[in-house]
Amino acid sequence: MELSLLRSARLGLEVLERASRRSVDWSSANPCPSTTPKDDNAGSEEVDLCVQGDSAHTSLDDAFETIAEFMAQTTYQCKAQSSPEDFHIEVSPGTYKITAGTQDSQQQTRVVRINAGESMNLTFHL
Numbered sequence: 001m002e003l004s005l006l007r008s009a010r011l012g013l014e015v016l017e018r019a020s021r022r023s024v025d026w027s028s029a030n031p032c033p034s035t036t037p038k039d040d041n042a043g044s045e046e047v048d049l050c051v052q053g054d055s056a057h058t059s060l061d062d063a064f065e066t067i068a069e070f071m072a073q074t075t076y077q078c079k080a081q082s083s084p085e086d087f088h089i090e091v092s093p094g095t096y097k098i099t100a101g102t103q104d105s106q107q108q109t110r111v112v113r114i115n116a117g118e119s120m121n122l123t124f125h126l
Contacts, residue, residue: 005075006103009068016064093118100124 093116101107105126112120 002075002078003103005071005078009071009075012064012067012071016060019060098122100126102126 093114095113097111099107099109108124110122
């Protein structure tokens with residue numbers, strides 16, 4: 001899931017960069033119609049669909065910044081709530097070098113010697 005969030009964040013930043021290179025004058029555009037017919041039995045009533053206040057004029061940079069903040073918080077929460085991953089590997093007797101790591105942490109390596117019929121537990125704090 002973490003990799004998916006990182007990929008989404010990267011793609012979001014790419015979209016932001018492309019959008020910011022476009023020369024569109026958003027201040028002259030009407031973001032929504034002023035009114036629309038109300039969908040009930042009253043028939044002729046109209047409802048104002050436009051959002052009032054400062055939130056209606058949020059810039060594209062602010063919107064993407066907010067999305068990136070939510071994605072960072074979600075990634076943090078997923079890391080905090082994820083349970084340890086267990087791997088069970090059967091190997092022949094011998095000496096082995098085991099390395100573990102994540103994208104955002106330094107790799108850790110252990111060298112172990114396994115004898116016939118022996119099992120071993122390794123823990124990596126990533």
